[in-house]
Amino acid sequence: ANGSVVTWGPGHYGGDSSPVAPLLTEGVVQVCGTAGVFAAIKANGSVVTWGRADFGGDSSEVAPLLTEGVVQVCGTAGAFAAINANGSVVTWGRSAEGGNSSAVAPLLTEGVVQVCGNYGTFAAIKANGSVVTWGRADYGGDSSEVAPLLTEGVVQVCRTAGAFAAIKANGSVVTWGRADFGGDSSEVAPLLTEGVVQVCGTACAFAAIKANGSVVTWGKATYGGNSSQVTPLLTEGVDQVF
Numbered sequence: 675a676n677g678s679v680v681t682w683g684p685g686h687y688g689g690d691s692s693p694v695a696p697l698l699t700e701g702v703v704q705v706c707g708t709a710g711v712f713a714a715i716k717a718n719g720s721v722v723t724w725g726r727a728d729f730g731g732d733s734s735e736v737a738p739l740l741t742e743g744v745v746q747v748c749g750t751a752g753a754f755a756a757i758n759a760n761g762s763v764v765t766w767g768r769s770a771e772g773g774n775s776s777a778v779a780p781l782l783t784e785g786v787v788q789v790c791g792n793y794g795t796f797a798a799i800k801a802n803g804s805v806v807t808w809g810r811a812d813y814g815g816d817s818s819e820v821a822p823l824l825t826e827g828v829v830q831v832c833r834t835a836g837a838f839a840a841i842k843a844n845g846s847v848v849t850w851g852r853a854d855f856g857g858d859s860s861e862v863a864p865l866l867t868e869g870v871v872q873v874c875g876t877a878c879a880f881a882a883i884k885a886n887g888s889v890v891t892w893g894k895a896t897y898g899g900n901s902s903q904v905t906p907l908l909t910e911g912v913d914q915v916f
Contacts, residue, residue: 676700677700677701677702677703677716677717678698678699678700678702679691679698679702679705679714681712681724686710686725686726687709687710687711687725687726688707688710688711688712688724688725688726688731690724691712691724693724694722694723694724697714697716697722698714698722701716701717701718702714702715702716702717702722703715703716703717704746704747706747706748706749706754707749708725708729708730708749708750708751708752708753708754708767709726709729709751709752710725710726710729710731710752711723711724711725711726711729711730711731711749711752711754711767712724712725712731713730713733713747713749713754713756715744715745715746715747718742719741719742719743719744719745719759720740720741720742720744721733721740721744721747721756723754728752728767728768729751729752729753729767729768730749730752730753730754730766730767730768730773733754733766735766736764736765736766739756739758739764740756740764743758743759743760744756744757744758744759744764745757745758745759746788746789748789748790748791748796749767749791750767750771750772750791750792750793750794750795750796750809751768751771751793751794752767752768752770752771752772752773752794753765753766753767753768753769753771753772753773753791753796753809754766754767754773755772755775755789755791755796755798757786757787757788757789760784761784761785761786761787761800761801762782762783762784762786763775763782763786763789763798765796765808770794770809770810771793771794771795771809771810772791772794772795772796772808772809772810772815774808775796775808777808778806778807778808781800781806782798782806785800785801785802786798786799786800786801786806787799787800787801788830788831790831790832790833790838791809791833792813792814792833792834792835792836792837792838792851793810793813793835793836794809794810794813794815794836795807795808795809795810795813795814795815795836795838795851796808796809796815797814797817797831797833797838797840799828799829799830799831802826803825803826803827803828803829803842803843804824804825804826804828805817805824805828805831805840807838812836812851812852813835813836813837813851813852813855814833814836814837814838814850814851814852814857817838817850819850820848820849820850823840823842823848824840824848827842827843827844828840828841828842828843828848829841829842829843830872830873832873832874832875832880833875834851834855834856834875834876834877834878834879834880834893834897835855835877835878836851836852836855836857836878837849837850837851837852837853837855837856837857837875837880837893838850838851838857839856839859839873839875839880839882841870841871841872841873844868845868845869845870845871845884845885846866846867846868846870847859847866847870847873847882849880849892854878854893854894855877855878855879855893855894856875856878856879856880856892856893856894856899858892859880859892861892862890862891862892865882865884865890866882866890869884869885869886870882870883870884870885870890871883871884871885872914872915874915874916876893876897876898877897878893878894878896878897878899879891879892879893879894879895879897879898879899880892880893880899881898881901881915883912883913883914883915886910887909887910887911887912887913888908888909888910888912889901889908889912889915
C-alpha cells in the first residue's frame with residue numbers, strides 16, 4: 675500500500691531487484707512482467723526495469739522516454755511496450771518479440787489507448803478503433819490478412835500465446851496469428867459475426883461470451899477450444915469467462 679515492491683525467485687529472472695532497490699521503496703502503482711523481467715510504473719509516470727537485460731531488463735536505450743508520462747506497460751515473452759499519456763508508444767527488449775517497433779513507428783506516435791501482447795507480438799488499439807501490430811509475424815505481428823477489418827471499430831483485443839482476437843463495436847470478432855493457437859476461427863465464424871461482449875484466452879484457445887449469455891470456443895481442443903462436453907451448460911446465462 676505504501677508503493678514499495680518486494681521481489682523473490684530466481685535472481686536473474688527478476689527475483690533480485692537490488693540494482694534498482696532505491697527506486698522501488700515508494701510510489702509504484704503497477705508492475706508488469708515478461709518471461710524474465712519486471713517493469714514498474716511509478717506515480718510520477720516513470721518506469722523502472724530489472725531482470726534479464728536481453729529480455730527488457732535493460733531499458734537504458736529508451737530511458738529518456740520513460741522518465742515521465744507512462745500510463746500503461748505491457749509485455750510479450752521478451753519485450754515491453756509503454757503507452758504514454760499523449761498516446762505514443764515506446765518499446766524495448768528483444769527485437770524479434772516486439773522490442774523493435776520501427777516498422778510501425780509512424781503509427782505509434784499518438785492515439786494509442788491500449789496495448790496487448792502475446793508471447794511474441796504486440797497489438798495496439800488506437801482511439802479511432804484501428805489496430806497496429808508488430809513483432810513475430812507468425813504470432814500475429816503480420817495482420818495483413820485481416821487488415822481491412824482492423825481499420826476501425828475495434829474496442830478490445832485479447833490474446834492467446836500466439837494469436838489475437840479483436841472485438842468490434844458491432845459485436846463481431848476478428849482473429850489472426852497462429853491458426854493452432856486460436857488465430858483461425860473459421861469453424862465458428864457464423865457465431866462471431868455479432869453479439870460478442872467479451873473474449874478470454876488461454877495459452878492456445880479462446881472463449882467468447884455473447885449478449886444472450888451463450889459461449890463460443892475455438893482453438894486447440896486440449897486447451898479449451900473444444901467445449902462440446904459442456905455445451906448444454908453454455909447456451910445461456912453466462913456473464914463472465916476466466
